[in-house]
Amino acid sequence: MKRLLLLSALAMAGCYTKETEPPSGVGSFQVTVKGFYAADSNPRAQLPVVAACAARYGSQGQVPLEVRGTQECRLALPRAPVDIDMEVVALDVNGQVMGDFNNPVSFRTVPGNLTGAYRYRWSQLNQGQGTGTVRSGQLYGEVHVWVEDEPVEVDYSNGEVIAGELPQEPAHRSYATGLSRSIFFEEPTIATVQVPQNGDQLTAYNGTFMRIGVNPEAGAVLKQNCDVDDPNHDQPVTLLVTGTDPGGFYVTDLTACRIKEGSISGGNTQTAEPSGYYPGRFNSIYIYNYSFPEGLDPGDLLWTIAGSVQEFTATTQLTFPSWSIREKVRLLPQAEWNKYLALAPPVEINGRLCGYSASPYVTDPLCGYSYGNYKMESLESSLVKVRRVKFPRVFKNCDANGNNSVPFFCPDTRSGTFGACGTDNPSDPDVPERQCNIDCTLGVGQFANQVCAEKNTYDSFGQFVVEMNPPGLAAAGLDASVPARLQAIAAVPPVSPATEAWTRSANGFSTGVTVALSCDKAVNVRFGGTTLPAEGTTELAALTRLDHAMLAGESYVWVSGKDTTTQANCSVSQHPRSRINVVMKDAVPDLVVNCNEQDADADRALQCKHMHEATFDVTGHMRHVSAARPRWVVQPRDQDDVCCYPGPSGACPRPIKPCVNP
Numbered sequence: 314m315k316r317l318l319l320l321s322a323l324a325m326a327g328c329y330t331k332e333t334e335p336p337s338g339v340g341s342f343q344v345t346v347k348g349f350y351a352a353d354s355n356p357r358a359q360l361p362v363v364a365a366c367a368a369r370y371g372s373q374g375q376v377p378l379e380v381r382g383t384q385e386c387r388l389a390l391p392r393a394p395v396d397i398d399m400e401v402v403a404l405d406v407n408g409q410v411m412g413d414f415n416n417p418v419s420f421r422t423v424p425g426n427l428t429g430a431y432r433y434r435w436s437q438l439n440q441g442q443g444t445g446t447v448r449s450g451q452l453y454g455e456v457h458v459w460v461e462d463e464p465v466e467v468d469y470s471n472g473e474v475i476a477g478e479l480p481q482e483p484a485h486r487s488y489a490t491g492l493s494r495s496i497f498f499e500e501p502t503i504a505t506v507q508v509p510q511n512g513d514q515l516t517a518y519n520g521t522f523m524r525i526g527v528n529p530e531a532g533a534v535l536k537q538n539c540d541v542d543d544p545n546h547d548q549p550v551t552l553l554v555t556g557t558d559p560g561g562f563y564v565t566d567l568t569a570c571r572i573k574e575g576s577i578s579g580g581n582t583q584t585a586e587p588s589g590y591y592p593g594r595f596n597s598i599y600i601y602n603y604s605f606p607e608g609l610d611p612g613d614l615l616w617t618i619a620g621s622v623q624e625f626t627a628t629t630q631l632t633f634p635s636w637s638i639r640e641k642v643r644l645l646p647q648a649e650w651n652k653y654l655a656l657a658p659p660v661e662i663n664g665r666l667c668g669y670s671a672s673p674y675v676t677d678p679l680c681g682y683s684y685g686n687y688k689m690e691s692l693e694s695s696l697v698k699v700r701r702v703k704f705p706r707v708f709k710n711c712d713a714n715g716n717n718s719v720p721f722f723c724p725d726t727r728s729g730t731f732g733a734c735g736t737d738n739p740s741d742p743d744v745p746e747r748q749c750n751i752d753c754t755l756g757v758g759q760f761a762n763q764v765c766a767e768k769n770t771y772d773s774f775g776q777f778v779v780e781m782n783p784p785g786l787a788a789a790g791l792d793a794s795v796p797a798r799l800q801a802i803a804a805v806p807p808v809s810p811a812t813e814a815w816t817r818s819a820n821g822f823s824t825g826v827t828v829a830l831s832c833d834k835a836v837n838v839r840f841g842g843t844t845l846p847a848e849g850t851t852e853l854a855a856l857t858r859l860d861h862a863m864l865a866g867e868s869y870v871w872v873s874g875k876d877t878t879t880q881a882n883c884s885v886s887q888h889p890r891s892r893i894n895v896v897m898k899d900a901v902p903d904l905v906v907n908c909n910e911q912d913a914d915a916d917r918a919l920q921c922k923h924m925h926e927a928t929f930d931v932t933g934h935m936r937h938v939s940a941a942r943p944r945w946v947v948q949p950r951d952q953d954d955v956c957c958y959p960g961p962s963g964a965c966p967r968p969i970k971p972c973v974n975p
Contacts, residue, residue, distance in 0.1 A: 339414050340406035342460040342491025344399055349382060349496075352394035352429065352448050361389045363499060363538040365547070382496040389538070390499040392510045392517040394428050394450040399493060401460050403441040414441040417480035419465040422458055424521070425449040427466055431477035435465045451521045453501045458493040462486055500535050501525050502550055503566045506622055507595035507629055507693065508577060514690050514937070516629045518622045526552055526617035528637055539570035546570070552615040552639075553653050555696055556934055556950040558899060561602040561634075562609055563694050563934050564618055565657050569596030572691070581685025583670035584795050592660050593691030599630040599936065611950065612654045614639040627939035628693060659698040659932045662947075663794035664784055666692075667891055671797035675729045677889035678755045679943040680781060682724070689935070689945055697935045699893060699947060701790055701928040701958060702779035705766040708907045711749035712769040719769050720747040721940050731755070754778060754942050756890050762827060762862050764892075768907070775898030776946060777906060779931070784886040789831035789856040790958075791884075804836045804874040804881035813837065813873040815845050818885055821868035827888040830859045830870060834881035839871040840864070846871070855881075860888060892943050895931055900949035903968050920967055926960020930972050 349360040359381075361373050366386035370376045380386045403414035419435045421427060427434050429448040436445030447458055463486050468475040499505070501523050510517035527535045539546035548568040556563045571590040574582055586592060600606070600618060616639045620631030642650045660666075666688045667680035676682040681689035711719045720743040723734035731751045733741070752758035753765035766777035784798040785791025793799070805814045822828055830838065830853065838851045840861055852875075853859050874881045897904065908921035933949035949955055956972035957965035965971055 338405065339403050339411055339462055339487050339489045340408070341404050341489055342418065342462075343402040343404055344458055344460050344491050344493040345401075346382070346458070346493050346496065347398040347400060347444075348378060349388060350396040350398070351391070352396050357396075360391060360395060363387050363389055364541050365538065368541055382498070384495075384497050387497045387499050387538075390453055390501065390505050391450075392508060394448050395452055396433070396446050396448050397422075397458055397493075397496070398446050399444065399458060399460075401436060401438060401443050401445060401491075403438055404491070411441040415439055416462065416483045417465070418443075418445075418460050419463055420445065420447040420458060420460060421466060422447060422449040422452065422456055424454065425452045425456060426521075431465060431467075431479055435480055437480065451518050453498050453505065453518075453523070456496045456498060458496070460491045462489045499538055500527070502535070502537070502569065502596075503552075503564065503598050504569050504572075504595040506631075507598060507690075508572070509579060509687065509690060514579075514627060514684050514687075515624060516622060519624055519629075521622050522620070523622055523631070524617055524619040526550055526615065526637075528616045537568050537570055543570050552618060553657055554609055554611055554613040554615065555597070555654065555657055556611050557606055557609055558948070558950075559605050561600045561630075562606045563597060563599055564615065565695060566594075566596040567653070567656050569594040574688075577687055579685055580687040581668075581683055582688075583668050584665045584797070586665070586688070591691040592666055592688055593693075593695050595691050595693075597692070597694035597696075597934075599628060599694045599934075600634045600636070601625070601630045601632045602634055603632075608638070609636075610641070610643050610650075612642040612650050612652070614642075614653060626941075627937040627944070630694075657696060659696040660692055661698050661700060662689075662692075662893065662935075662945075663700075663782070663792045664798065664889070664891065665794035667781070667893075669784075669795045669798060669889065671795070673798075673887050673889060675726055676724050678891055679724075680891045680893045681945045682943065690937070692935050693937055694934055696932065697947060698930060698932045699779065699781060699895075700792075700930050701782040702893075702895075702931060703764050703928055704779055704906060704924055705764045705777055706925050707753070707760060707763050707765040708768040708771060708777075709749065709753045709760070709765055710768040711746050711753060713746050713749070714742065717769065717773065719750050719767055721942050722747050722751050750942070754892065756780070756892075761825075762890075766907075770941075771907060775896045776894050776941065777896075778892040778943065779895050779929070781891040781893060782928075783829035783858075783860070783888040783890075784884075785829050785858065786831045786833065786856070786884045788833060789858055791829065791831055791858060798886045799884045800886060802870065802872050802883040802885060804832060804834070804872040804883055806874045806877050806880060810877065815839070815871050815873045817843075817845070817872075818870040822863050822870075822887060824863055824865050824867070827860055827862045827890060828870060828885055829888045830861070830872075830883060830885045831857065832872065832881045832883035834879070835875045836881045836883060837873045837875060840867040840869070841871060842866060842868055894938070894941055894943055894946040895933075896946055896948045897931075897933075897955065900933070901952050901955055901968065904955075904966065923959070923962055923964045924966035926962055927957045927965055928960075929958070929969070930956050 350357045367373045403411040405411040428450045433448035535550045545568045551567040616637040618636045620634035668686045764780045782792045787793040807813045834855045910921045912918040932954040933947040936946045957969045
């Protein structure tokens, strides 16, 4: 009863609701894009659009601003920071211009990362309006510029904010936002990630999470944006698994665009490619999965790969990956398992790719040593092949102090020597170990004219050097990729069966230099000075390689034909004794590379003899290991990636098979 009386009293007193006050203040920002420019260009250079769009309008300069960066006319992928100009208007909650807004606003891009001076990260609005330029890198795909009423993004160093042009922070922030229209850049491909941004061969997208490719349910297939005369222009991106290993797998984009040699800043070309294009297309990448990629096999096709772009020992890779499978070849008849792998044949690594110029150079023994060698970089993580290489006969442990580490070394190109990478301290305890490593790796000093591998490196990583094929006649199986290195000698027929006619090389060689000689017909050979030596004849069969270290008093190569009717054509060159690294412990675990021809076990000694006499073809994926010497490593996938050319004993070491097509 009391409760009813209370309710009645309240009703008589009257109840009312107070209306909520309408919101006020800034609600959002209107962001209008006014142009896209290469950062720090002077005069300012507009970002190019994709080739197809430029062709549609006649040229890059004729493409209107309103279509630049649209889905139909995407901006070409930048490998350097980009400046985006814009106008910004503050809007209140009703969408009207807020004339009393006089605060600084901050910028960001999604995706992308702000870079450069702070003045490219904020702008001051007056009476609700202003202009600004945001500078951002690592842009790709669909991008938006965000304008926000919040503090400016700052950079830190040693736990402190890096000083710069930061605005006076207002008393209140609303955290209102606005964003530009969609700005469309090219979708990334493997080449997007792999093409270097500078002379250190580093990717412009390091640290960025990136997806390459498109699943069919997610939209139209991703197509290549090449020059319009490129056969792969507008072809679908085709991602092929070329190999797996215990930690991940390799992927090659089969339809990648060719890239003109010299078109990338920082490149250093010694001998141009005959085609005018890089030997590789920067179209392969290693996917580090932290474990074997279950469910994937060489030859499979993928729709997409995704992960965080990282540089590990100077090899670009995707980590924390995911992928989607397009076709599993192991579900097909076995005869079709290699139908896609056949479209990615290995590229032969030769002297031209190693970086040979016309004349011998101090870094010749380290194939691809220069960071400016983009020929090798264009093939990183691709399938490559080294032909007729020699395996090491000597394994030397240079780890004198037993710390399981051997110091690496660098060349001093001015003095033509090798030593510490920086200022060398003669009292440094690493000096003897380093010199041992230099002598062994380069085949000099105590290991002169020997193929030597540093044993600690071999034991720790399974990595060993092989000596590459020297310049010479292609018909003899030698490397003819740098004709300027070859010196021709015509071996004329003998005057009579008892009288030889001798011809010498036009140019001489220094004492201690190893020369490589081959001829298309059988000849007799002598080594001497400017006059024919009286003795020391060596018979050289047709299309056979002869290596000779020039002794004191020997400067020239003398040849005499043995055929009485026609001359023999010979080629001689200084053997650069170039090395490249190989790792095959997973691919061919049964091959004993560190062996002894004097082994007490007769069979092991025989197999070692076969290996030391033979030369080998090795196919595999090429990786970059910046601290290694040489820094490029070829990793075979399995036993079938290695074959042998037997030596005098006529056999290959087990389990290697002879090469079928010499």
